[in-house]
Amino acid sequence: MRWITRPYARRLQWRIVMLFVGLLVVVQAASFLAIRRDLEVNARATIAQELATGEKVLRRLLAANAQNIADASTVLAADFGFRAAVASGDRATVADALDNHGARIGAEVAFYTDAASRLVAATTTHGDAAARALSGRMAGTAPAADLSLVAVIDQRPYQIVTVPVRAPQLIGHVAMGFPVGSALLRDVEQIAGLRTALAVRAGGAAWQVLPPADAAPADHDELATQVRALGMPSAAATVLLEGEQYAMRVAPLGRSGGTEAAVLLLQSVDDAVAPFRRLQLILLAISGAGLAVFTLGSIYTARQITRPIQALSRSAERLGAGDYAVPVAVQAQDEVRDLARSFEAMRQGLQQREQEIRRLAYWDTLTGLPNRAQFHGALLAQLASQKPLSVLMLDLDRFKHVNDVLGHAFGDRLLRQIAARLRSGGLAEHDLVARLGGDEFAVMLPGADADTAIDTARRLRTLLEQPLTLDDHTIDVSAGIGIAAHPAHGSEADTLLVRAEMAMYAAKSQPAHETGVMLYSAAIDSSSEASLSLLTELRAAVAQDQLRLYLQPKIAMATGAVVGAEALVRWQHPLRGMIPPMQFIPFAEQTGFIRELTGWMIERCSMRYAELQRRGIDLKFAINLSTRDLLDQHLPAKMERLFARGGVQPQALCLEITESAIMDDPERALQTLQSLHAMGLRLSIDDFGTGYSSLAYLKRLPLHELKIDRSFVMGMETDRADLKIVRSTIDLAHNLGLTVCAEGVENAQTWALLKALHCDEAQGYLMGKPMPETDFAGWLLDWHAPQARLRTEFAPFI
Ligand code: C2E
Numbered sequence: 001m002r003w004i005t006r007p008y009a010r011r012l013q014w015r016i017v018m019l020f021v022g023l024l025v026v027v028q029a030a031s032f033l034a035i036r037r038d039l040e041v042n043a044r045a046t047i048a049q050e051l052a053t054g055e056k057v058l059r060r061l062l063a064a065n066a067q068n069i070a071d072a073s074t075v076l077a078a079d080f081g082f083r084a085a086v087a088s089g090d091r092a093t094v095a096d097a098l099d100n101h102g103a104r105i106g107a108e109v110a111f112y113t114d115a116a117s118r119l120v121a122a123t124t125t126h127g128d129a130a131a132r133a134l135s136g137r138m139a140g141t142a143p144a145a146d147l148s149l150v151a152v153i154d155q156r157p158y159q160i161v162t163v164p165v166r167a168p169q170l171i172g173h174v175a176m177g178f179p180v181g182s183a184l185l186r187d188v189e190q191i192a193g194l195r196t197a198l199a200v201r202a203g204g205a206a207w208q209v210l211p212p213a214d215a216a217p218a219d220h221d222e223l224a225t226q227v228r229a230l231g232m233p234s235a236a237a238t239v240l241l242e243g244e245q246y247a248m249r250v251a252p253l254g255r256s257g258g259t260e261a262a263v264l265l266l267q268s269v270d271d272a273v274a275p276f277r278r279l280q281l282i283l284l285a286i287s288g289a290g291l292a293v294f295t296l297g298s299i300y301t302a303r304q305i306t307r308p309i310q311a312l313s314r315s316a317e318r319l320g321a322g323d324y325a326v327p328v329a330v331q332a333q334d335e336v337r338d339l340a341r342s343f344e345a346m347r348q349g350l351q352q353r354e355q356e357i358r359r360l361a362y363w364d365t366l367t368g369l370p371n372r373a374q375f376h377g378a379l380l381a382q383l384a385s386q387k388p389l390s391v392l393m394l395d396l397d398r399f400k401h402v403n404d405v406l407g408h409a410f411g412d413r414l415l416r417q418i419a420a421r422l423r424s425g426g427l428a429e430h431d432l433v434a435r436l437g438g439d440e441f442a443v444m445l446p447g448a449d450a451d452t453a454i455d456t457a458r459r460l461r462t463l464l465e466q467p468l469t470l471d472d473h474t475i476d477v478s479a480g481i482g483i484a485a486h487p488a489h490g491s492e493a494d495t496l497l498v499r500a501e502m503a504m505y506a507a508k509s510q511p512a513h514e515t516g517v518m519l520y521s522a523a524i525d526s527s528s529e530a531s532l533s534l535l536t537e538l539r540a541a542v543a544q545d546q547l548r549l550y551l552q553p554k555i556a557m558a559t560g561a562v563v564g565a566e567a568l569v570r571w572q573h574p575l576r577g578m579i580p581p582m583q584f585i586p587f588a589e590q591t592g593f594i595r596e597l598t599g600w601m602i603e604r605c606s607m608r609y610a611e612l613q614r615r616g617i618d619l620k621f622a623i624n625l626s627t628r629d630l631l632d633q634h635l636p637a638k639m640e641r642l643f644a645r646g647g648v649q650p651q652a653l654c655l656e657i658t659e660s661a662i663m664d665d666p667e668r669a670l671q672t673l674q675s676l677h678a679m680g681l682r683l684s685i686d687d688f689g690t691g692y693s694s695l696a697y698l699k700r701l702p703l704h705e706l707k708i709d710r711s712f713v714m715g716m717e718t719d720r721a722d723l724k725i726v727r728s729t730i731d732l733a734h735n736l737g738l739t740v741c742a743e744g745v746e747n748a749q750t751w752a753l754l755k756a757l758h759c760d761e762a763q764g765y766l767m768g769k770p771m772p773e774t775d776f777a778g779w780l781l782d783w784h785a786p787q788a789r790l791r792t793e794f795a796p797f798i
């Protein structure tokens, strides 16, 4: 596009100019040539005309001359003395008279012939010769008064005029001769504006130009040579004198005795053509000027035509390059203007569509936040700067539940509210909040290291935890937030996103009293090398029997009897020694390995149960279940098979489930719990007080026991608030028909307090730490219930 349209428009412009100018040049040249030819023809005709006129003038002058001479001769012819002399036949007297008379009128030649044209007398030898030359001619003709001829005498032309002499009848002729010379020719030159020269030739030979009697012109020899060379076969010819062209016309004067005389009339061609040349030049100048004006005009016109096209093609280029911002503004007329308008309409359409596409492509329509694509792009751009940054990924807890119970429209509005909270959540200007989809949000914190990101995450979580009221429903919102930091956890956008997500899932599966914020680490990453090897090791742990069952006694407070034990797992690692459960349970939950672990635990507990039974010890075993176990639809069936084999009875097992494990997917948890309950298993809610379970929900669960979280129990002796929480929890549990177990009893005063508050069971380091299963029977033998008196200060709280 770029390299076709614009040069094309430019070419178009030049083609228009070339066409116009080319046509004009052809027309101008044709008319110029035609005019030029006409002018030449005209010039030639003019020259011919002038030469003809010159000849006429010559003849007129000759005629006028002849008349003058004739008049003078007539006087002589009428002179009595002369006639008497003629009559007397006195030749000498006649010759005298001729001499006198001739001299008077300036004749060079004078002679008298008798009636039979015989020469009687002549003035000079010239006269003799002339008379002899003329006698032949005059003999045959009837002599007339105006008889005038030019005869060549001694290579010179003479005008001879003959008049009759009568007495009274014709007795002879008087003839007078004058040289045709410079005076006559000068007259011709002056009147006709021509150059002249005299020429003679003898009997068909080449013409010879005679030098004038006075000074010969400089180019005389040149003329003589050319005329001699020409031979003058025709009346008109051209000669070149001193570089100038002359048209020449031969005006014959006459002949005598085989010699011809003529006047050469010469007209300068250049002089004659000069006015035409001037005309031609003017014409040429006008043509040139016209051409120049026309060329400028056609360039202007072509510009007018092509400029809008160029502007259009520039617009098209911009549109092609995806720049829809600049309007198509083209100053044009007619079709081009219409085209420009169509272009503009097209541009606006494209621009709108592009904006719409951008909006759909980069913005979340529900919340108005940037979407995943935009977030990803921004992350890429930020990473390119090489500066540190953190990514938070945030997933709402129990959102599916809200959607199911309160409807999708409600869920949508909730998401919008949450988006608004996140946006106004005290984030910096350059921080970017996006909705990735569903109830998942992400925040990019440019410049933030892991610690700053953890602070921000905690702040956001606190912000979200403020209850939200929508349509009279008050919703407790909480979220798990995962963090991945650049460069610590990766330098690629995808890696950071995946790791932040992993951290988020880990945060959500944390025990509920944790913060709900988790920073990525290799340990939580089931795809990291460390985790892969950990998983392999865990599998090996089961196969190679490295897991250990530890038991922690549960005491009935009223009697002080050991009624059961909580089963807790330990990992006897061949290299790392005894590993506490918190170091691998979350990982096992994430990878799903927890199911195998739970299976191992149940298996192990039922074996120990049977062994203790054989010794006459009747204990209930409390086993911990995780979210994954609850979501495992095969769990009830697995239990069923266990009980079918005998050994352990359902009533002997208690399953401890945390609040958060239930609240992740309450409906499914409820189903599983109901099946387990139906089988006769006891169910206990663990870590009570740290989660967000609503009473309404608790009421629907088929529970037997409520375990107060050890954080409250451990603090109740020193912290009045904890004490109150414990007290009201015990009341609440009893009101719901549940037994209460307090875990984390570390001192006798706590024991006394709990007893006074009618707590049903207790568990803690005071009575017994978790111990290897094989030690339990021995421990039982030494067992004495704690004896403690409640301090009086607690009396008001009982
Ligand atoms: P939990 O279910 O709340 O287990 C009670 C924890 O409190 C045990 O820690 C126990 O040692 C500790 N504890 C008991 N009395 C006291 C006390 O007086 N003071 C103090 N400071 N702590 C006391 P443990 O064994 O490290 O287990 C930690 C958590 O690991 C358990 O918390 C449970 O959530 C999980 N867990 C342990 N074994 C298993 C298992 O087999 N399956 C599952 N799913 N989770 C397990």
Ligand code: CA
Pocket: 566, 624, 656, 686
């Ligand atoms: Ca437990």
Ligand code: CA
Pocket: 686, 687, 707, 709, 710, 743
């Ligand atoms: Ca617990």
